[in-house]
Amino acid sequence: MSEAPRFYITTAIDYPNSRPHIGTAFEKIGADVQARFQRMQGKSVHFQMGNDENTIKVSQRAGELGQDPQAYVNDMAQQFQAVWAALKISNDDFIQTTEERHRIGCQKFIQAVYDAGDIYKKAYSSQYCDGCEEFKTERDIVEGKCPNHPQRTLRVVEEENYFFRLSAFQDRLLALYQSQPDFIQPETRRNEILSLVTTGLQDVSISRKGFDWGIKVPFDPEQTIYVWFDALLNYITAVGYGTDDERFQRIWPADFHVIGKDITRFHCALWPAMLMSAKLPMPKHVLGHGFVYFKGAKASKSAAEKPRDPMDYIAEHGAEPFRYYFMRECPFGGDGNFSEERFIEVYNADLANNLGNLYSRTLTMCLKYFDGTLTGALETDRTAWVAECPNFPQLVQDLGGLVGSFQYNVALQKIWLEVLDASNRYIQATQPFRVIKTDPDACRVALLNVAESMRVLAILIKPFMPATAERFFRAFNWDDVQAWETVSYADALVRPELSEIQVRAQISDGKPAPLFPKIEVEPPATRS
């Protein structure tokens, strides 16, 4: 039996120091779009997310709140997952690094690297800030003081830690980048890593002494595994490394690690080196996405603009516009901006006036003129609308390529410009609202064609706005002959054999409810 090709995609795991913010949401949405797209293409997708809990700061934070660390991280994990669920993130799994499966895999891994001879013990001496409870590097220190605690004096603390021999992997890493040219994406990130690794790598400290919280080094219980040697491993422990080898063999390696550009070095240099040492296969791609910045607040009443909880926007306008905004406005590989004004502008222009309006006008005409049932669909040429959309098959193929390569903003612009606008132009050209009076048949044919364009749109936007896409699709009875759950991009080209098209959308007072009610910026003109 032939198995569906596998596709394993991960996001970075997050520190649960505070609630998820808009920037982390950007990463999850971008990965989710890819996961959904790959599922549409028939892949057997595993989409992995999680929280990074074995950090000193987490236990400190719990202490501040007077909570047990485990209870604290469990609660945070619930909160994170609630946000991701509200954003319709379709992850298949969510790992907490305090879970047993992670601890077991982690210890197995570090033991393997130790046995391979790539871990050694070394005395580490550095300035230590009691305020931060952290070692400070030369660069951190300003005028001999910790910038966070200028009143305190730094003291030199010496400690024995384990180090990973990262420096020894320079040649092997460069060979990796050579043999897998698209390992690091996008190009600018690749160039950065290339120069970093070419310049030379230092060994990294991978353990700390004297902390209760965290995973013990198996060959030295006095030491706790520190940050990256713990966090990165979630990508393999989550899929069975150390606990379910059969599953691990099946799913690993990852097709994509989707991460923020600031941590590309850990994923592109440290991580592959770790895997090489443990003799595990390399992931196929690492994608370092850009950041989302908040546009400086305009000199208006809303003075101090600070990152709002993503939940605020989701609750106000729905998850789908939120997803659309980021995917359309922020090139995934580069940086983007968020501002409320821009959000409203994009929402009104693209969603309310275009997408939502097409939905309303089409359904209304079908109901008004034909009672919602258009017969004789098989006899008509339901390709005419494509005349407004030249080279349609090529377009669909291009779109698949764009989405598959994370060029979401380009893909969405193309869909709007070349499919949605074409649909509106088609209505203008055929004027069903006018010919209904003189030639009802011409009107019927025109509406059948618009219904078809809506089906196409539904498929094309499915990875980005799953719920909206489904409403578009189910606005008519396409589901009778084509299962929504299994449509692929290629199905956009296939016009289902359906003899009669019926409106199935929710109707109240003879009208479909607006999909995206326009956001009014101006206060009501006169209030008297």
Added chain:
RNA sequence: UGCGCCGUGGAGCAGCGGUUAGCUCGCCAGGCUCAUAACCUGGAGGUCGCAGGUUCGAUUCCUGUCGGCGCAACCA
């Protein structure tokens, strides 16, 4: 200081060695009336930060410069 990014019509962004520099919003004029005052057509508006260089030709490549910004080993 090191690394990287940006500077394109009023605003926000695309673009990229070569026909009339695109898109969204805003503005102006017209059309239409099915629709969420929406949709369609047309228009005004840019010497593509500045100065050099490479080239038959640069917004697009190189150098310098001014201005804005991000990152810098454990914050997406």
